[in-house]
Amino acid sequence: MKKTEEIRSEFPSLLTQDDKGNQVVYLDGPGGTQVPLSVIESISDYYKECNANTHGEFLSSKKTDKIMDRMREKVSVLLGAESKNCISIGQNMTTLTYSLARALSKIFKEGDEVIITELDHEANRGPWKTLENIGVQLIEVKLLNDGTLDYKDFKNKINEKTVLVAMGMSSNAIGTLNDFMQIKEYLENYNALFLLDAVHYAPHFSIDVNDLGCDFLLCSAYKFYGPHIGLLYAKPGLLEKIQPERLVVQDQFAPFIIETGTLNHAACNGVSAAIDFIASLGDGKTYKEKLIDAYNNLGKHEFMLASHLYSELNKLNKITVIGTDFSSLKRTPTVSFVHNEFTANQICQKLAQKNICAWDGHFYALKAIQSLGLEERGGVTRLGISAYNSLDEINRTVGAISKI
Numbered sequence: 001m002k003k004t005e006e007i008r009s010e011f012p013s014l015l016t017q018d019d020k021g022n023q024v025v026y027l028d029g030p031g032g033t034q035v036p037l038s039v040i041e042s043i044s045d046y047y048k049e050c051n052a053n054t055h056g057e058f059l060s061s062k063k064t065d066k067i068m069d070r071m072r073e074k075v076s077v078l079l080g081a082e083s084k085n086c087i088s089i090g091q092n093m094t095t096l097t098y099s100l101a102r103a104l105s106k107i108f109k110e111g112d113e114v115i116i117t118e119l120d121h122e123a124n125r126g127p128w129k130t131l132e133n134i135g136v137q138l139i140e141v142k143l144l145n146d147g148t149l150d151y152k153d154f155k156n157k158i159n160e161k162t163v164l165v166a167m168g169m170s171s172n173a174i175g176t177l178n179d180f181m182q183i184k185e186y187l188e189n190y191n192a193l194f195l196l197d198a199v200h201y202a203p204h205f206s207i208d209v210n211d212l213g214c215d216f217l218l219c220s221a222y223k224f225y226g227p228h229i230g231l232l233y234a235k236p237g238l239l240e241k242i243q244p245e246r247l248v249v250q251d252q253f254a255p256f257i258i259e260t261g262t263l264n265h266a267a268c269n270g271v272s273a274a275i276d277f278i279a280s281l282g283d284g285k286t287y288k289e290k291l292i293d294a295y296n297n298l299g300k301h302e303f304m305l306a307s308h309l310y311s312e313l314n315k316l317n318k319i320t321v322i323g324t325d326f327s328s329l330k331r332t333p334t335v336s337f338v339h340n341e342f343t344a345n346q347i348c349q350k351l352a353q354k355n356i357c358a359w360d361g362h363f364y365a366l367k368a369i370q371s372l373g374l375e376e377r378g379g380v381t382r383l384g385i386s387a388y389n390s391l392d393e394i395n396r397t398v399g400a401i402s403k404i
Contacts, residue, residue, distance in 0.1 A: 001281050001282065001294070001297030001298075001301070002280070002281060004301070004388070004389075004390050005390075007281070007387055007388050008388045008390070010036040010037055010038065010277070010388075011034045011035070011036055011037070011388050012037055012040070013026070013034045013035070014026070014034065014388060016355075017355070018355040020355075022354055022355035023355065024355050024356075024357065025354075025355065025356040025357060025389075025393045025396060025397060026357045026386070026388070026389070027356065027357055027358050027383040027384055027385070027389065027393070027397060028357040028358060028359055028384065029203070029223075029384040029385065029386035029389075030172050030200060030223070030334050030359070030363070030382060030384035031359050031363070031384075032222045032223060032228075033203065033222070033223060033224065033225050033386050033387075034225070034386070034388060035225055035226070035227070035270075035274075036225055036273075036274075036277050038273045038276065038277055039225060039226055039227070039270045039273040039274050039277065040270075041273075042269045042270050042272065042273035043227060043266045043267065043269060043270040043273075045269070046064075046067065046265060046266040046269045047266055049063065050063035050064050050067065051064075051265075051266070052064050053262060053265075054068060054265070064265050067265060067268060067269050067272070068263070068265065068268055069084065070272055071089075071268040071269065071271050071272045072084035072085075072087040072089075072255065074271070074272050074275045074276070074287075075087045075231055075271065075275065076233075077275075077287050077288050077291065078202075078207065078275050078278075078291060079207050079208070079209050079217060079219075079231075079233050080207060080208030080209050080210055080211070080288075081209055081233050082210075082235075082236055083236070084255075085236070085254055085255050086209075086233050086234055086235070086236060086254070086255065087231060087232070087233060087255055088231075088232040088234065088239070088254065088255040088256070088257075088258045088259055089229060089230070089231065089232075089255075089259055089263050089268065090229075090230035090231075090232060090258070090259065090260075091228075091229075091230055092220060092228065092229075092230040093123055093197070093199050093218045093219065093220045093230040093231075093232075094123040094126075094127075094230070095230060096218055096230045096231075096232045096258070097123055097124060097127045097197075097218060098127045098130075099244050099245065099258050099260075100127070100195070100216065100232075100242070100244070100258075101127035101128055101130055101131060102130075102244070102245055103242040103243060103244040103245065103258075104131070104163075104164065104193075104242055105130070105131055105133075105134055105136075106242075106243065107242060108131060108134065108136050108163050108164075109134070109135070109136075110134060110135025110136070111135060111136075111137070111161065112135075112136050112137070112161060112162075112163040113136070113137045113138075113139050113157075113159070113161040113162050113163065114128050114131055114136055114137070114138055114139065114162075114163060114164045114165075114166065115139045115140075115141060115154075115157055115158065115162060115164070115165045115166070115167075116128055116138060116139070116140055116141070116166050116167070117140065117141040117143070117149055117154075117167050117168070117178075118140055118141065118142060118143035118149075118367045118368055118371045119141075119143050119147075119149055119168065119171050119173075119176060119178070119365065119367075119368045120166075120167060120168045120171075120197065120365065120367070120368070121168060121172055121173075121197065121199070121200075121363070121364050121365050122364045122365070122366060122367075123197070123199075123364065124166050124167070124168055124195075124197040125166075125367065128164070128166055136163075137161070139157050139162075140367075141153055141154045141157060141167075142371075143367075143368055143371045143372070145372070146323070146324060147171070147174045147176050147322060147323035147324055147368075147372065148176055148178075148324060149176075149178060149179075151179060151182060154183065154186065155186050158186050158187065158190060158192070159190075160190065162190055162192040163192055163193065164192055164193045164194075164195060165183060165187060165192055165193070165194050165195070166195040166197070167180065167183065167195075167196065167197070168196070168197040168198075168199075168200065168201075169196050169197065169198050169200070169201035170200045170201045170204075170332045171200065171323075171332070171334075171365060171368065172199065172200040172334070172363050172364075172365060173334075173336060173362065173363045173365035173368050173369060173379075173380065173382065174322050174323035174334070174336045174365075174368065174372075174380070175306075175323050175324075175331055175332045175333070175334035175335060175336065176323055176324060176331075176332075177201075177330045177331055177332055179330075180196060180212065181212070184212065184213040184214075187213075193215045193216070194213060194214045194215050194216075195214065195215060195216040195217070195218075196212060196214045196216070196217045196218070197218055197219075198217050198218060198219040199218065199219050199220045199223055200223065200332060200334070201219075201332070202219040202220075202223065202224055203223045203224040203225075203386070204295070204298065204299065204302060204332055204333060205295055205299065206291060206292045206295040206296075209233050214233075215234070215235050215238055216232065216233065216234050216235075216238075217232075217233040218230065218231065218232050218233075219231050221267075221270070221271045221274055224274060224275075224278065225274045225277050225278065225386075225387070226267075226270050226271045226273070226274030226275075227264075227266075227267040227270040227271065227274075228267065229264065229267050229268060229270075229271050231271075232255075232258065234254060234255075234258075236254070237254075238254075239253075239254040239255070239257050239258055240252075240253060240254060240257065243257075244257055244258040246258070246260065247260070275291075278291060278294050278295070278298075279291050279294055280294070281293075281294035281297055281298060281387065282294030282295070282296070282297055298387055301387065302333035302385045302386070302387070302389075303326065303331075303333060304391075305333065305385045305389055305390075305391060305394050306326065306331070306332075306333035306334070306335055306385045307326035308391070308394055309335050309383060309385070309394050309397070309398065310325060310326050310335050311326075312394075312395075312398040313335065313337055313398065313401065316398075316401065316402055317340075318339055318340040318341060318404075319337050319338070319339060319340075319401065320337060320338050320340070321335065321336070321337045322336045322337060322338065322372065322374070322380055323335075323336060333384065333385035334382060334383070334384045334385070335382075335383045335384075335385075336380035336381065336382045336383070337380060337381055337383075338374065338377055338380055338381070339381070339404065342404065343360075343377060343378035344360035344361065344377065344378040344379050344380055344381045345360045345361075345378050347360065347381045347401070347404060348360040348381060350400070350404050351381075351397070351400055351401070354396075354400045356396070356397050356400060358381055358382065358383050358397075359381070359382045360378060360379060360380070360381050360382070361378065361379040361380075362374075362375065362379040362380075363379070363382060383397065
């Protein structure tokens with residue numbers, strides 16, 4: 001893998017300083033990573049060279065067709081999909097999930113059960129709540145006090161009435177890595193759809209949808225060094241089966257059947273560049289091998305920094321770190337905490353004065369924060385590790401927190 005300084009040199013935003021000369025520290029990756037120059041240039045190049053709609057007979061339109069095909073192909077390799085025709089594009093993960101929920105509302109019936117979890121982001125809860133309007137029962141899996149799901153409760157709630165299990169692969173709020181492979185096993189004897197929210201997982205771990213056994217998987221490119229684009233994997237033939245709402249004039253087959261309006265072609269070019277950036281961090285004979293090796297390298301780097309951050313914060317008397325520790329690799333590099341005297345927002349204000357970027361609140365994982373009894377405290381302060389973060393940045397951040 002490239003050295004940290006070499007990686008950092010690819011991100012222009014890391015050069016930012018405040019009026020006191022403090023170098024910026026971006027620990028806000030779970031809310032959206034910084035973007036390498038190659039991604040910025042790929043978006044700019046699109047507007048310079050081939051700004052046109054698709055499916056035309058002229059050169060710039062044909063270039064746009066190739067850009068879109070290339071992007072779908074790269075995403076399909078990233079996710080281990082059967083083909084590029086399994087990859088649909090949306091404004092974001094939330095809008096795609098609402099589209100799926102509306103489509104499935106025509107298939108599901110009164111008395112059917114959909115399972116969600118208390119740990120999930122509202123983007124993977126709210127859309128499914130709309131199904132209650134047609135008599136579908138929404139079943140919630142409990143969150144334990146340590147920030148992990150109650151898998152005994154999960155298993156007990158899956159039954160013959162279950163038509164869908166929708167769960168996150170990891171928590172954007174507290175970093176928990178869910179045992180989605182165990183849920184795959186639970187579902188083997190049932191005829192239920194399996195949907196995975198990989199928004200917080202895709203930036204840190206390699207994905208193979210066939211190994212996961214999922215019917216749908218969603219992620220967002222702006223969480224893995226790209227622009228704001230939502231991505232959907234659907235098993236071959238599944239979108240045609242559920243028939244999403246669409247205009248009568250648009251293509252009536254996957255992957256286009258769920259895509260509405262003209263897509264952001266420039267951003268899609270940026271998605272390709274973002275995946276290329278990840279691949280550049282690994283070695284291998286094939287593109288997929290490079291991606292797998294890159295994620296292995298990223299995982300080691302991010303785990304080292306996040307475990308150090310967790311350990312150092314745990315030493316501070318006024319700090320309570322939320323969630324599981326880093327005694328195993330089953331953890332995303334996201335560390336959240338509460339302060340005994342100050343709210344999460346006040347902590348972020350104080351860190352911002354040092355040009356350290358952190359987030360506060362519930363991060364749309366409202367139910368999880370409520371279940372852990374943290375809502376009245378303003379939620380948590382969240383620090384997230386990305387490829388460009390360094391050990392010096394972590395030590396500087398811990399030093400700043402220790403003085404609050």
